[in-house]
Amino acid sequence: MMSDISLTINNKLVGPIDVDTNVMMIEFLHEYLNMTGTKFGCGEGICHACVVIVDNDDGTSSTVRTCISGAHAFNNFKIRTIEGHAKTNDVGEIIQLSPVQEVFIKNFAFQCGWCTSGFTNETTALIEKIKKSPIKKADVEAVISEALGEHVCRCTGYVKYYQAVKELILSTDGLTT
Template sequence: MSTAEVKIHVNGRPVTVVAADTDMSLAEFLHERLDLTGTKVCCGIGVCRACTVGVRSRHDALMEKTLACVTPVSAAANQYIYTVESLADGARLSPLQQTFLESFAFQCGYCTPGFLMAATAMLEHLKTYRMSADQLETEIDAWVGENLCRCTGYVKYREAIRKVAQMQMKRGA
């Protein structure tokens, strides 16, 4: 058990984690202490990727993906954590969320937050690391290829991610 409190940022706000909570998984902390239940825990061992959250080492760093069910809060010290709740701007969905919805990308939706957060990190990287359209499938596979879904067969998820990535690449943003 850790004896020191930890400071993290969650969805843009600073959070002080008391020492007793630093050994909790990040997913458990988000659920139990911050009431952010969008991050899902399915397998509990990091295999399914439903628990994926975005993490930045600094607020201006590129987002990486992290498995919240197997990451202790102490490992997130001084990091910037982003959950699926951070994507929408009030009632306005992010372009990725809107495209998932319009594409009927999900059925039960349990794995959707993990796909959204992994794809959000990928899209952020695409803004910095330009690539050709023919490299896109490989990039999508690298970012969401390990995410598991028992309902959809992945086609709609990948189509939605591809659509947003292609729009972003076309805009050059």
């Protein structure tokens, strides 16, 4: 069965688009919108490579796995994908990476990069949460482990991702007390 879907992705209104009600969100991003930065990993919601950020009306945000969530579940939502993090100029060229992207590159947190979109989205949501409610320096590692603990990376063993996020948190004013 087909049904219209409309949503905001990276601050751009998308739709209405007629989409089969059985289409998963990752398939919608890839096949309908040619947005392939969000990666399909396990297809079971375990690896978290496919997470996108959902911006809620109350100003909070959360991450949602797109491989196990139907596209229609996002109808009228505001989401952010990996394609929306860097700043671009008027013709779409990247002019500045986000702080999360910069620290991941600086620390060479990834190898193959398959899981990086999920780690970037999760870390971005974490940093935004911490900005609203700073954490104790002594709790940084535990907070990172809790936020990123379900993400699977088969290349780096997580150490460099966690180190990069810790560096970002500790070096950003206002995130720790």
